[in-house]
Amino acid sequence: MVSKTKANFIISLQKKKVREDEKLYVIEGDKLVKEFLAAKVSVMTLVAKPEFLNSLPLFHKHGIGEIIPASYDELKKISSLKTPHNALAVIEMPEVKMDFADLKMGLKVALDFVQDPGNLGTIIRAAAWFGIKNIYCSEDCVDVYNPKVIQASMGAILNVKVFYTDLVKLFEKASENKIRIYGALIEGESIYSHKLGNQGIILLGNESKGISEELLPFITDKIMIPKITDAKSGIDSLNVSMAASVIFSEFTRSKGRLL
Amino acid sequence: MVSKTKANFIISLQKKKVREDEKLYVIEGDKLVKEFLAAKVSVMTLVAKPEFLNSLPLFHKHGIGEIIPASYDELKKISSLKTPHNALAVIEMPEVKMDFADLKMGLKVALDFVQDPGNLGTIIRAAAWFGIKNIYCSEDCVDVYNPKVIQASMGAILNVKVFYTDLVKLFEKASENKIRIYGALIEGESIYSHKLGNQGIILLGNESKGISEELLPFITDKIMIPKITDAKSGIDSLNVSMAASVIFSEFTRSKGRLL
Numbered sequence: 001m002v003s004k005t006k007a008n009f010i011i012s013l014q015k016k017k018v019r020e021d022e023k024l025y026v027i028e029g030d031k032l033v034k035e036f037l038a039a040k041v042s043v044m045t046l047v048a049k050p051e052f053l054n055s056l057p058l059f060h061k062h063g064i065g066e067i068i069p070a071s072y073d074e075l076k077k078i079s080s081l082k083t084p085h086n087a088l089a090v091i092e093m094p095e096v097k098m099d100f101a102d103l104k105m106g107l108k109v110a111l112d113f114v115q116d117p118g119n120l121g122t123i124i125r126a127a128a129w130f131g132i133k134n135i136y137c138s139e140d141c142v143d144v145y146n147p148k149v150i151q152a153s154m155g156a157i158l159n160v161k162v163f164y165t166d167l168v169k170l171f172e173k174a175s176e177n178k179i180r181i182y183g184a185l186i187e188g189e190s191i192y193s194h195k196l197g198n199q200g201i202i203l204l205g206n207e208s209k210g211i212s213e214e215l216l217p218f219i220t221d222k223i224m225i226p227k228i229t230d231a232k233s234g235i236d237s238l239n240v241s242m243a244a245s246v247i248f249s250e251f252t253r254s255k256g257r258l259l
Numbered sequence: 260m261v262s263k264t265k266a267n268f269i270i271s272l273q274k275k276k277v278r279e280d281e282k283l284y285v286i287e288g289d290k291l292v293k294e295f296l297a298a299k300v301s302v303m304t305l306v307a308k309p310e311f312l313n314s315l316p317l318f319h320k321h322g323i324g325e326i327i328p329a330s331y332d333e334l335k336k337i338s339s340l341k342t343p344h345n346a347l348a349v350i351e352m353p354e355v356k357m358d359f360a361d362l363k364m365g366l367k368v369a370l371d372f373v374q375d376p377g378n379l380g381t382i383i384r385a386a387a388w389f390g391i392k393n394i395y396c397s398e399d400c401v402d403v404y405n406p407k408v409i410q411a412s413m414g415a416i417l418n419v420k421v422f423y424t425d426l427v428k429l430f431e432k433a434s435e436n437k438i439r440i441y442g443a444l445i446e447g448e449s450i451y452s453h454k455l456g457n458q459g460i461i462l463l464g465n466e467s468k469g470i471s472e473e474l475l476p477f478i479t480d481k482i483m484i485p486k487i488t489d490a491k492s493g494i495d496s497l498n499v500s501m502a503a504s505v506i507f508s509e510f511t512r513s514k515g516r517l518l
Contacts, residue, residue, distance in 0.1 A: 118377070122498060125497070125498060125501070126497065128488060129486055129487070129488060130488070131486075131487035131488045154498075192511075192512045225508065227388055228388070228390035229387060229418065238384070238385065238388050239413075242500065242501065243504075245497070245501040245502075245504050245505050246505055246508040249484065249509065250512070252485070253451040
């Protein structure tokens with residue numbers, strides 16, 4: 001049974017402020033919870049239907065702070081979704097420490113004021129797919145532990161580190177170290193012809209405003225995805241998460257990056 | 260003022276059955292409505308705040324069946340969104356007629372049982388961007404006139420024709436005409452190395468089940484997007500709309516398609 005205090009606590013984690021104070025966040029969904037358990041992530045509380053709990057291998061239950069069997073109605077009460085899944089877990093946030101030395105190796109992504117949780121989740125998923133391990137978010141980006149981001153990222157968050165930081169400072173450091181910054185801009189050069197490198201930072205801007213003025217001077221490579229259409233209306237831009245997927249793909253292809 | 264009958268009628272268009280019977284659908288949002296008016300689409304009813312109506316150029320108002328000024332509360336009542344926009348319009352569905360002769364020219368997309376409205380909307384947007392004009396949906400795909408599809412497609416629906424059809428029959432026709440069918444499959448060949456053509460049909464499957472068994476024999480080219488990761492968990496597949504964007508981009512790049 002889920003006590004009232006526990007229920008209220010889990011619900012309170014839907015708020016960013018509470019998540020930050022407690023250093024905890026919530027994941028929902030049978031598959032997602034199983035993936036987190038398999039990845040040996042630190043799980044404080046697991047609330048799930050008895051059937052779900054019975055289906056777990058014993059060694060997955062080790063190390064879980066507390067396991068609470070619950071009914072559909074109890075899960076519905078604490079879920080952020082209209083229709084709850086069979087399992088929900090409270091997870092400890094990993095400590096993420098920025099290391100500027102990291103910047104020099106491989107491809108990274110920087111996101112400037114990306115607001116839509118679905119977009120951030122999808123970008124994390126695309127980054128994980130294309131082997132990009134670090135995402136630097138400006139401090140006004142949507143919170144990575146927002147339930148909708150977690151849902152859209154589909155477990156890919158286990159493979160990608162997301163940092164919140166002052167992008168101006170980050171880019172100053174990058175510039176000092178001659179690290180290329182690829183900015184996705186309407187007036188950029190086609191990603192199909194621009195010479196892409198094997199390392200650097202891919203910078204993507206806000207859904208409607210694009211990249212902030214103050215970040216523009218740091219861009220060393222202006223890139224864009226060519227529009228192949230004669231249409232006069234209706235398509236101003238690709239969605240930022242689609243653009244991310246296409247750009248990550250093109251970096252991968254052009255450099256023959258393979259693990 | 261929006262009469263009660265009118266309000267109920269507009270709300271009833273949230274149901275697919277009613278949309279099909281009436282051959283009407285609803286769009287919401289200031290920018291979207293303006294784009295539809297600019298594109299000279301047949302608008303039966305425009306419900307909007309007086310400020311919005313006043314901001315319209317006179318020639319955009321010509322040909323609108325009826326214009327109803329409305330308050331925020333009235334718009335909220337008839338909107339499918341939690342927070343209504345300033346304008347909502349009832350649009351006549353265009354007659355779309357399948358022409359098999361079309362199949363022979365350029366790139367097309369076929370979607371097998373794509374269920375998520377956001378995915379269909381995003382795929383339409385990506386298709387429009389990359390100059391793909393025809394999308395063939397299996398009859399069990401989500402309805403293109405579903406409000407969430409329209410919202411996600413962001414007006415791109417004005418530039419892409421969406422047909423609902425029996426994909427087996429379509430592919431039989433395609434096979435007779437030696438049209439290549441590119442199926443996105445886990446066991447496919449990398450899109451970076453597979454020789455892509457300038458025409459044919461790109462087939463994408465359901466979000467969790469992939470491409471139906473019955474369609475597999477028609478596939479002439481099995482393709483996939485390589486995963487560049489050493490991660491053991493969390494990334495089974497790219498979301499179908501991200502995969503679509505990447506595949507459309509790679510067809511574009513490899514053939515130097517330009518208008």
